[in-house]
Amino acid sequence: MILQDWWYTTLLGIKSPLQPPLRGTLRVEYLVVGAGMAGLMAALRLMAAGRRVALVERNICGGSSTGRSAGFLTPDSELELSQLLRRYGPDRARDLWDAAARGIALITEMARAHDIACDLQRQDSLFVGNGARGWHAAQAEVDARRRLGYPQTLYTAAELPSILGSTAYAGGIRYPDCYGINALQFAQGVKRVLVANGVQVYESTEAIALDDHTVRTPLGAVTAEHIVFCIDKPPAQLTRYAANVFHAQTFLAISEPLGDADVRRLFPQEPLQCWDSDLLYTYWRLTGGQRLLVGGGSALTTFALHAVRTPRVIRRVIGRFKAKFPFLARHPWIQYWPGLIDTTRDLLPTVVRDPRMPWVHWVLGCVGLPWAAFCGDFVARQVLGTAADEARYYDYFTPDRSFLVPLWAERVAGKPLVFSLNNAWAKYYQVDRTTSRT
Ligand SMILES: Cc1cc2nc3c(=O)[nH]c(=O)nc-3n(C[C@H](O)[C@H](O)[C@H](O)COP(=O)(O)OP(=O)(O)OC[C@H]3O[C@@H](n4cnc5c(N)ncnc54)[C@H](O)[C@@H]3O)c2cc1C
DSSP states (O other): EEEEHHHHHHHHHHOOOOOOOOOOOEEEEEEEEEOSSSHHHHHHHHHTTOOOEEEEOOSSSTTTGGGOOOOOOOOSSSOHHHHHHHHHHHHHHHHHHHHHHHHHHHHHHHHHHOOOSSSOOOOOOOEEEEHHHHHHHHHHHHHHHHHHHHOOEEEEEETTTGGGSSSSSSSEEESSSSEEEOHHHHHHHHHHHHTTTEEEESSOOOOOOOEETEEETTTTEEEEEEEOOOSSSOTTTTTGGGGGGGEEEEOOOOOOOOHHHHHHHHSSSSSOOOEESSSSOEEEEEEGEEEEEEOOOOOOTOOOSSSOOOOOHHHHHHHHHHHHGGGGGTTTTEEEEEEEEEEEETTSOOEEEEETTTTTTEEEOOOOOHHHHHHHHHHHHHHHTOOGGGHHHHHHHHHTTOOOTTTTHHHHOHHHHHHHHHHHEEEEEEOOOEEEOO
């Protein structure tokens, strides 16, 4: 098993010329900085409105979290519906869940409308419970979905093997309207659409300073009426909102293709995208070509300050997976890769129009492709003035929300510890009492 992002491997042989870095100065109406899922969706929306748009990306489009991700497209990006319900009550929980679902719709509609080859597959979500606690978590999710009127199917331990080839789980909940995607191919496909429609896209172009309406890059500068930053790992010298974001590390591995018989044993009815109820959960799905993608992490590395690259963590994840699916014990794994997911203290994105520079928006800490898609699109529509009725999302995503452990504690106890405490609190206990514009 070698250290190599599989999605980069899938780009080999695909015609997707790199866009040159920005050299010199440029003046546009709209500048988007960062071409992950959020920035690409913002640029697409601005493009569709017929505006003069530039997009600068320090890597290649999709080259950071988006292009490392497992490509699960489910509204359950770290916060399950039951957790949103506890925290926000029914109306706002629905509001947030529907926003993530809209993110999925945006991605899938874009892939279809522009015929982007990105291994898009409809795959129902399957959340499986480990032990009695896991079974309760699955039931809580069923109750929440019933209460808010979302479809689902509950499987007991005895019923689960009809859809998943394991007898090791206490049950599970399945729900529709979810997809798997190769997000790097999607990002590169969106880049081609943007370029074909006149958006000026510059890869290998890092925004290193923001000076009034001008973003400086190593070889040039862009001046714009409106600037939308959708970047990851934001540095403090670029934005005062950098402190709102930290990262969580997860690991992925990809296997050699499964034979048809193993696919039928693993998913007796049809392929599903799965994850379990553990705090550091294991997740898996089939990619096109019947490869198995498995991901997970460890307590020591999830909030480590720096990226950890050893294969030890993913080997243990694969070991746990094999224990549940012994018939795959000898199946070979070929590549693994780690990734740092930007996150906030309560797992919801930070989206803000900078009050000191109202022409600048920040989209930070989106945990999940659907959230990123929604937030990028949301900000573009706000800038265009076409979504005034959705301004309440600024309240959900404000950088001023409160957390269990206050920020000053990070100076004493360190960001990793305080972030992990706040994350766990948001997931399992937090009840949000702030009023919003809903
Ligand atoms: C290993 C892994 C597995 C994951 N699996 C899933 C999954 O299955 N499903 C899911 O929904 N989510 C998953 N995620 C999370 C998901 O990938 C992210 O939440 C999502 O991609 C965030 O998108 P984004 O556009 O906000 O950020 P990013 O994709 O990080 O995009 C930000 C972009 O900004 C660029 N940038 C940063 N600074 C600058 C600068 N100064 N100038 C110019 N450009 C800059 C970066 O290069 C990057 O391309 C996973 C993440 C990882 C790492």
